Amino acid sequence: MTDRVLAILLVEDDVRLAQLTARYFSAHGAHVTIASDGIAGQEEALRGAYDCVVLDVQLPRRDGITVCRALRAAKDVAIVIVSAHGDEMTRTRGLEAGADDVVAKPFSPRELLMRIHASVRHSR
Numbered sequence: 001m002t003d004r005v006l007a008i009l010l011v012e013d014d015v016r017l018a019q020l021t022a023r024y025f026s027a028h029g030a031h032v033t034i035a036s037d038g039i040a041g042q043e044e045a046l047r048g049a050y051d052c053v054v055l056d057v058q059l060p061r062r063d064g065i066t067v068c069r070a071l072r073a074a075k076d077v078a079i080v081i082v083s084a085h086g087d088e089m090t091r092t093r094g095l096e097a098g099a100d101d102v103v104a105k106p107f108s109p110r111e112l113l114m115r116i117h118a119s120v121r122h123s124r
Contacts, residue, residue: 006030008116009050011041011067012082013059021054024109030116038062045071052116055099057083057090065097072098078119082107 008030012018015036022032033048035041038059045053045067053071055064068079081094086104094102100119103112 006052006116006120007048007050008032009035009041009045009048009053011035011038011045011054011059011064012056013037014056021109021112025113028113030113036060038064038067042067042070045077046074050077051120052078052080054080054082054112054116057081057085057094065093068094068097068099076123078116078123080112080116080119082112 008025010018010022010032012034013036018034022034025032033044035044039061041055041059042062055067057064064081068081071077071079079099081099081102082105083090083094083102084105091102100123101115103115
């Protein structure tokens with residue numbers, strides 16, 4: 001990995017999951033910002049300088065696929081989608097929308113962080 005601190009925006013409406021994931025990422029050297037709905041997440045992603053945006057698919061106010069498309073059109077940032085549905089249709093929709101990776105819930109925070117690192121490496 002790198003000595004550089006990763007800036008991650010975590011867009012997740014499950015407060016407990018977001019806090020646990022952010023705590024794990026922070027303990028492993030990342031700076032994490034949390035947004036709890038699609039509109040707030042999209043606005044924060046466009047405003048901030050993030051290495052990676054992690055998007056849940058099922059978000060209040062604006063779904064993760066729509067946010068992913070908007071971010072991909074507006075800026076060059078690594079995007080990882082997480083979804084409670086690990087089926088092929090959800091994965092392909094995420095990738096078609098511009099995500100660099102799609103991870104099914106429940107996920108291992110360690111594996112998700114490794115996938116974030118890989119997505120950031122590939123986006124550079």
